[in-house]
Amino acid sequence: MATKTAKVEAAPAETASAPKKKGKLLFIILGLLVVGGGVAGWWFFLKPKPPADAAAAAAAKAAAAPKAPALYFKYDPAFVVNFGSEGNARYLQVMVEAMTRDAPTLDLIKNNEPAERNDLVVLFSSQTDATLATSDGREKLRAACLEAVRKVVAQEGGKPEMVESVYFTSFVVQ
Secondary structure, X not given: OHHHHHHHHHHHHHHHHHHHHHHXXXXXXXXHHHHHHHHHHHHHHHOOOOOOOHHHHHHHHHHHOOOOOOEEEXXXXXXXXEEOOHHHOEXXXXXXXXEEOOHHHHXXXXXXXXXXXXXXXXXXXXXXXXXXXXXXXXXXXXXXXXXXXXXXXXXXXXXXXXXXXXXXXXXXXX
8 A cells, every 4th residue: 555655645746846847948938039039130130231222232342342453644744734814824734644443444545645635735724713723623623634534535435434533743833
């Protein structure tokens, strides 16, 4: 009879530990759900967003890619033009260099120097004292020079956007 009582006493001990095991299991499952939700939320809200359009994607890719070295073309000799009204003739001497990172574009710039020089001489001759006296005016002139060079490159079948900048390396007004 002793063995029957031992069995009877063991049954209540097993049933008491079953709710504790279920509570621990429930606690572990809830913990995993909270951690999993946190990771999913982090990934959803903080992951890098793809650019909205193709142009932005190309710009982001170009910014991430290492740039090729700059290639310069120096317009030699310096530009010397007169400008202003007939009674108030002034002179401008300016050294100009065009910058690209593309060798074929550099060749286009070199091969079409006469056309570019013509357009730049006309542009420099049309300036006024007021334009050349301020840094904003000179910056607008530099932007106009860039557009003039890009225009010739485009007319010759090149990619005008490959001409990145035009620089004044000397600028004298007299």
